[in-house]
Each structure stands twice: as structure tokens, then as C-alpha cells.
Amino acid sequence: MKKTNDVLDAIHFRRTVNQNSFTSEEVSREDILTILEAANAAPTHKRTQPWRYVIFRKEGLQRLGTELARIYKSITPTEKYTEITEQNMAKKATMSNVAIAIVVNYTGDVPEWEELAATACSVENLWLAAHSLNIGGYWATPGLINHLGGFLNLEENQKCIGIFYLGHHQAETREPVRTPIEDKIRWEE
Numbered sequence: 001m002k003k004t005n006d007v008l009d010a011i012h013f014r015r016t017v018n019q020n021s022f023t024s025e026e027v028s029r030e031d032i033l034t035i036l037e038a039a040n041a042a043p044t045h046k047r048t049q050p051w052r053y054v055i056f057r058k059e060g061l062q063r064l065g066t067e068l069a070r071i072y073k074s075i076t077p078t079e080k081y082t083e084i085t086e087q088n089m090a091k092k093a094t095m096s097n098v099a100i101a102i103v104v105n106y107t108g109d110v111p112e113w114e115e116l117a118a119t120a121c122s123v124e125n126l127w128l129a130a131h132s133l134n135i136g137g138y139w140a141t142p143g144l145i146n147h148l149g150g151f152l153n154l155e156e157n158q159k160c161i162g163i164f165y166l167g168h169h170q171a172e173t174r175e176p177v178r179t180p181i182e183d184k185i186r187w188e189e
Contacts, residue, residue, distance in 0.1 A: 010128050010131055010132055011128065012176050013131070013173055013174075013176070014127055014128055014131040015131075015136075015171075015173075015174050015176075016136075016137075016138040017136025017137060017138060017167075017169045017171045018136075018138055019092065019095035019096050019165055019167065020095075021136060021167075021169040021170060021171040022095065022096055022097070022136065022165075022167030022168065022169050023167065023168045023169060023170060024097075025097070025167075025168040026097055027057075027097040027098045027135055027166050027167060027168060029057075031133055031135060032055060032057075032098060032166075034129060034133065035126055035129040035130050035133070035135070035166075036053060036055075036126065037129075038125045038126060038128065038129030039051060039053070039122045039123065039125045039126035039129070040122070040125075041125055042118060042119075042121040042122035042124075042125050043118065043121055044118040044121075045110045045114045045118065046109050046110055048105075048107045048109050048110060048115060048118070049118075050104050050105045050106065050107060050115035050116075050118050050119050051102070051103070051104065051105070051118065051119045051122035051123075052103035052104070052105050052158065053100050053101065053102065053103065054100065054101040054103065054152050055098065055099075055100050056093070056098065056099040056100070056101070057097065057098055060099075061093050061094050061096070061098075061099055062093075062094060064093040064099055064101075064163075065089070065090035065091065065092065065093035065094050066090060067148070067151045068089040068090060068092070068093055068142075068144055069086050069087070069089045069090035071089075071144045071147045071148070072085065072086050072089045072144060073086050074147075075144075075147060089144070092140075092165075093163075095165075096137075096165040096166060096167045097166060097167045097168070098165070098166040098167070099163050099164070099165050099166075100126075100163065100164040100165075100166065101145075101148065101152055101160050101162075101163055102119065102123055102139070102160065102161050102162045102163065102164055103119075103152065103154060103158050103159065103160050103161070104116055104119040104158065104159055104161055105155075105157060105158050106157045106158070106159070107157070108157070116161070119161065123139060123162075123164065126164065127139070127164075130166055134168065134169075135166055135167065135168055135169075136166070136167055136168070136169035136171055137164055137165055137166040137167070138164070138165055139162045139163075139164050140162055140163045140164070140165060141161070141162045141163075142163075145160045145161065145162060145163065146160070148160045
């Protein structure tokens with residue numbers, strides 16, 4: 001029988017919850033700060049703490065949606081452009097209560113991959129904290145994020161690596177779908 005506790009349960013049952021499952025219930029500023037404090041507790045080599053977050057709520061979501069639509073229109077070749085996709089880019093940001101731009105701040109003190117890994121650990125903490133508050137979310141990585149630097153006022157050493165959408169939800173708990181760990185490990189004893 002598998003061992004279990006609250007932490008292990010959260011790790012195993014945390015799931016992507018897409019915007020179509022979000023309710024209109026507002027995610028409070030207090031809950032967002034609780035979630036971000038958990039994100040801030042991530043491990044980091046040489047304490048560089050490379051994660052940075054830009055939080056969009058209310059009118060900020062409208063501005064983000066407008067910018068995503070503008071980027072889509074400006075970078076998409078004419079033969080691939082569709083007006084419906086442009087509209088969906090704008091709509092996607094406003095279908096959640098909160099959108100958080102995930103930014104890695106490369107310090108140069110450690111290899112870039114370590115700062116990227118630390119930021120990913122921070123996002124996992126964010127995700128687990130949200131899950132513990134019954135707030136769903138997911139990490140979106142559309143190619144448009146590579147063009148958000150100016151909009152987000154990023155510095156030369158910073159890069160947006162995704163947008164995390166948050167919202168209260170009515171999604172059912174789902175069993176994890178993973179192949180057995182035995183297929184992914186090798187013992188050397």
C-alpha cells in the first residue's frame with residue numbers, strides 16, 4: 001500500500017485545470033499572495049531566486065489580451081492568419097480571473113539552466129499552493145510569449161517563459177495518468 005499524506009496527495013492529484021472549467025468567482029488578492037509566497041519558497045542555487053511574476057487582474061487582463069492579439073496579428077504570416085484566432089488570443093486572457101506572466105531573471109551567477117530549473121520549481125510550488133486552495137490553473141507557453149518582453153518591461157537578462165492562468169473551478173478530481181515509475185528508474189546498489 002502506498003504511503004499518503006497531505007503533501008503527497010497534493011503532488012499526485014494536482015492537475016491542469018483549463019479556463020473552460022473556471023467559474024466567475026474572483027481569486028482574492030490574499031489568495032494570490034499566499035500562492036506567490038509558496039512560489040517564493042522554491043529551491044535556488046546560490047540564492048539567486050530568479051523567478052519574477054507579473055500579475056494581471058481586472059483591466060490588466062484586458063490589456064494582456066489586447067497585447068496577445070496584437071502580437072499574433074503582427075507576427076503571423078498572412079496565409080496563416082485568421083481573425084478568429086486573433087480574437088481567441090484576446091479572449092483567452094480574459095477567461096480567467098488571474099493571469100501571471102512567468103519570468104526568469106538570469107543573473108549570470110549560475111548556469112542559465114539552473115535558473116530556469118529554479119523558476120520551474122517555483123511554478124510547481126505556485127501550482128501546488130493554488131491546488132491546496134481549490135484554485136485551478138495551468139501553465140500556457142504559446143510562442144507569443146517570446147514577444148512580450150517590451151509589454152512586460154523586461155530587462156535584457158529576463159525572459160518570459162509562460163503565462164499561468166488561475167481561477168476557481170468546478171472540475172472533478174482526476175486520477176493521475178502516469179506510466180509506472182519502474183519504467184523510468186534504474187537501481188545501482
